[in-house]
Amino acid sequence: MELRPLTKIAIYSLLSAAALFWLLPVLWVVISALKTNSDLYSYPPKLWPQPVTFEHFKEAFSKGDFGLYFKNSTIVTLTSTLLLLLINSMAGFALAKYRFRGSSIILIGFISTLMIPIEVIMIPIFKVLSALGMYNSMLAIIIPPAATPTGVFLMRQYLLTVPDELLEAARMDGAGEWKIYWSIILPIAKPILAVLAIFSFMWRWDDFLWPLIAISDPAKYTIQLALSNFIGEYSVDWGSLLAMSVITMIPVLVVFIVFQRYFVSGMITSGMKG
Amino acid sequence: MSGGQSLNRKKQTGQTRKLAIAPYLFILPNLLIFGVFIVIPSLLGLFYSFHVYDGLNPMKFNGLGNYIKIIGDKEFWTTIGRTGLYAAIVVPLIYAVALGIATLLAREIKMRGLFRAIFYWPTMISFIIVGLTWKWIFGDSFGILNHMLTLIGVEPVGFLTSPFWANAAVIIATVWSRAGFFMVIFIAGLQAIPTDYYEAARLDGATGIKVFRHITLPLLKPTSLLVFMLSLIDAFKAFPLMFALTGGGPGKETTYIVQYIYEIGFTKQELGLASAMSVMLFVIIGGFSALQFRMSKGGAV
Numbered sequence: 001m002e003l004r005p006l007t008k009i010a011i012y013s014l015l016s017a018a019a020l021f022w023l024l025p026v027l028w029v030v031i032s033a034l035k036t037n038s039d040l041y042s043y044p045p046k047l048w049p050q051p052v053t054f055e056h057f058k059e060a061f062s063k064g065d066f067g068l069y070f071k072n073s074t075i076v077t078l079t080s081t082l083l084l085l086l087i088n089s090m091a092g093f094a095l096a097k098y099r100f101r102g103s104s105i106i107l108i109g110f111i112s113t114l115m116i117p118i119e120v121i122m123i124p125i126f127k128v129l130s131a132l133g134m135y136n137s138m139l140a141i142i143i144p145p146a147a148t149p150t151g152v153f154l155m156r157q158y159l160l161t162v163p164d165e166l167l168e169a170a171r172m173d174g175a176g177e178w179k180i181y182w183s184i185i186l187p188i189a190k191p192i193l194a195v196l197a198i199f200s201f202m203w204r205w206d207d208f209l210w211p212l213i214a215i216s217d218p219a220k221y222t223i224q225l226a227l228s229n230f231i232g233e234y235s236v237d238w239g240s241l242l243a244m245s246v247i248t249m250i251p252v253l254v255v256f257i258v259f260q261r262y263f264v265s266g267m268i269t270s271g272m273k274g
Numbered sequence: 275m276s277g278g279q280s281l282n283r284k285k286q287t288g289q290t291r292k293l294a295i296a297p298y299l300f301i302l303p304n305l306l307i308f309g310v311f312i313v314i315p316s317l318l319g320l321f322y323s324f325h326v327y328d329g330l331n332p333m334k335f336n337g338l339g340n341y342i343k344i345i346g347d348k349e350f351w352t353t354i355g356r357t358g359l360y361a362a363i364v365v366p367l368i369y370a371v372a373l374g375i376a377t378l379l380a381r382e383i384k385m386r387g388l389f390r391a392i393f394y395w396p397t398m399i400s401f402i403i404v405g406l407t408w409k410w411i412f413g414d415s416f417g418i419l420n421h422m423l424t425l426i427g428v429e430p431v432g433f434l435t436s437p438f439w440a441n442a443a444v445i446i447a448t449v450w451s452r453a454g455f456f457m458v459i460f461i462a463g464l465q466a467i468p469t470d471y472y473e474a475a476r477l478d479g480a481t482g483i484k485v486f487r488h489i490t491l492p493l494l495k496p497t498s499l500l501v502f503m504l505s506l507i508d509a510f511k512a513f514p515l516m517f518a519l520t521g522g523g524p525g526k527e528t529t530y531i532v533q534y535i536y537e538i539g540f541t542k543q544e545l546g547l548a549s550a551m552s553v554m555l556f557v558i559i560g561g562f563s564a565l566q567f568r569m570s571k572g573g574a575v
Contacts, residue, residue, distance in 0.1 A: 011378050018375060019392045022450065025407045026396075028418055032410065044421045091304035098297035106301060113312050115563050119511050119532045120552035123539040124315035124322065127329070132310075147307035171289065177296035206400030208514040224402045224514075231406065231518055242410065245403050252398045260391065 026249070033057070033242035040239055056243035066244055068219065069226040073205060076141050076222055081200040083146040085193055092155020093185050097167060107156070110149040122213050129214055140214035141222070145204065151196050158192040159185065198259045205252060223248050322549035329545050340550035349526075350534070350551065354558075357530040360441070361509035364448050368505045369498070371453045376460035377486070390461075394454040401451065405518025408447040409434070412519075437527035440520050444528050447519055452508065456501045463497030464490070503566040510559055531555055 032040060033056055035049040060066040094100075095107050118125070125144075126135070134140040162185070170180050186193070211225040221229070223244070230241055323340055327333035344350050375393055379386055396404065411419050412433035420430040433439045467490065475485050491498075513532035516522055522529035529537075535555065539548030 008383075011381065011383060015375075015378050015383075015389055019389055022392050022396065022454075025411055025450065026399075029407050029410060041416055043416060044424075045416065045418050087303040087307070090300040094297035094300035098293070098300075100294065100297045103297065106305065109313075110308070113308070113316075115560055116312065116316055116556065117507070117511050117559065119513065119535075120556045120559075121312070121315040121319050122536065123545050123548050123552065124318035125311060126540075127318060127545075128311065128315050143307060144311035147304045147311070152304060177292060177300075181300065202398055206398075206402075208400065208402055208517075224400050227402050227406065228514075228518055231409070231521070238410065238416075241406060245406055248403060249399055253395075256391075256395065256398050260387075 029242055030246050033246045037239055056239040057247065060240040060243045060247070063240065066226070069221050069223045070247070072138070072220060073222040076138060077201055077204040080142045080146050080204045081197055083142065084148060084151055084200045085197060087147060088151035088196065089155050089186065089189055089193065090181065091152045092159055093181055095152065095156045096159035097162065097164070110152050114149045118209055122209065126213050134214070136215060136217050136220065138220055141207070141210045145207065145210055151200070154192055154196060155189065158189060162188055194259065198255060201255055202252065319549045319552055322546050323553045325546045327546040328543045333546065336546065340547050343547060344550055344554065353529060353531050353534040357510060357512070360445065360512065360530060361506055364445055364509050365502065365505045367445065367449050368453055368456055369501060371449055372456035372501065373460050375453065376457045376464055377490070379457070380461055380464040393457055396451045397455040399451065401514035402518045404447055404451040405515045408443060409519050412443045434520055435524050437524060440524055440528050444516055444519060447515060448512065451515070452505065456505060459501055460497060463494050467493045499566060499569055503562065506562055507559055510555065
């Protein structure tokens with residue numbers, strides 16, 4: 001459909017104006033993080049940092065234990081994502097490719113818990129974590145969020161398209177069930193595993209509620225928890241805070257740029273956050 | 275020959291047995307984690323909600339006491355009302371903005387990918403950072419926004435200190451951070467509409483807004499419902515963003531229901547009461563979901 005020139009101009013100006021509104025907040029944070037302290041708080045604000053300084057970035061790492069939080073977040077995100085991919089693909093495989101007693105109840109159970117927001121069970125979760133001796137341990141923010149209904153459901157839907165004959169043939173050749181999962185199903189599921197990996201990365205890296213419930217020891221803080229704690233204090237050190245925010249956005253930006261194609265299609269099939 | 279057959283049969287029964295156990299083993303890790311961290315806490319929460327419990331001393335059965343207390347708790351209802359008002363503003367706004375952008379971006383235009391990326395990008399950032407970002411912009415003494423207002427001759431506004439503006443700030447930040455997500459869902463919905471509908475409409479002489487009203491919107495109904503429900507549920511769970519942007523203040527003006535439950539449970543240590551509030555929140559969210567289920571069946575094309 002060819003657009004009339006006037007319509008085209010209208011569309012582009014509308015889009016550009018909106019895009020500007022979407023870009024500016026983050027840009028302003030990045031620009032501000034590069035300012036010296038005296039420029040940072042000067043009013044009226046200076047639009048550009050003069051001179052550009054990386055002082056706040058250095059500060060954040062040396063003074064604020066930011067390196068530690070960054071490391072904690074990285075460990076949590078990576079291990080939790082690996083665990084999620086493994087157990088969700090296993091469960092999805094079972095629900096898609098076997099007929100067994102209770103399978104539909106389990107599936108319905110998984111899906112219906114999508115309706116239970118973590119927010120409404122945070123207090124009992126806290127008690128369960130304490131009873132298991134997991135409170136204040138990294139395991140508490142790695143293991144529980146790895147079993148996501150969204151992940152199981154996405155895997156199942158994807159694996160339903162795998163023909164049964166493929167599995168039958170492998171069984172004829174004497175392959176065990178685990179071998180079938182490991183060397184046939186997993187390679188086939190690569191695209192959906194990629195989507196899930198991206199989602200999981202985002203969920204865990206951005207997560208605030210699980211760490212808030214499960215961690216009290218500052219040495220185990222993730223970035224999000226540390227940031228929120230910094231804001232809570234009376235005198236806010238905006239310099240470090242802005243610098244930390246910028247650094248925290250970088251991994252997400254990288255994942256976003258590298259996997260953009262998967263994102264849009266993955267979003268369309270799942271449409272979930274959390 | 276017969277020996278071979280029986281061997282075959284043995285092999286087969288072995289395989290059937292394996293086939294019978296295998297799915298349970300595959301599902302076990304997920305089920306275990308799920309049971310321990312979702313199912314048991316849910317049941318526990320229901321159990322706590324009928325007790326007085328501070329987390330330390332033994333709990334005391336209280337019957338419907340907590341629920342009765344909540345019904346008489348003015349602050350609970352104020353908070354629910356505030357959350358409802360926030361949802362009532364945020365949901366249509368997100369809907370309109372996401373659909374508007376999606377409609378513009380569903381056409382064949384240059385730099386479509388770049389535009390999509392720009393709008394989608396805030397979705398990837400954590401609510402904490404979103405809150406911080408906007409706090410930096412709305413800040414009273416250092417915020418860029420007040421500076422820009424003074425440039426055009428408007429008096430500076432106490433964005434985070436006035437109840438009205440603090441809520442407005444929270445709403446702007448929410449729309450900014452969530453619209454891109456729903457935009458993608460709308461783009462998918464728009465692309466699913468067959469182009470012949472549009473061609474037929476054009477042959478009949480229908481243009482722009484008419485086509486949108488009489489073809490796009492009706493055919494988009496299932497997608498619209500999905501967006502509507504997801505953003506509504508999101509709105510009722512809102513917490514981390516406000517935590518970082520306003521801290522729930524000024525006063526309690528931007529304290530929404532999840533934060534209130536968190537404060538009752540963790541700060542005031544009234545776990546039973548907070549659990550009962552959670553049950554009520556769950557009923558509200560569940561009610562919306564059930565409503566959506568009904569409506570989506572009715573709205574099925």
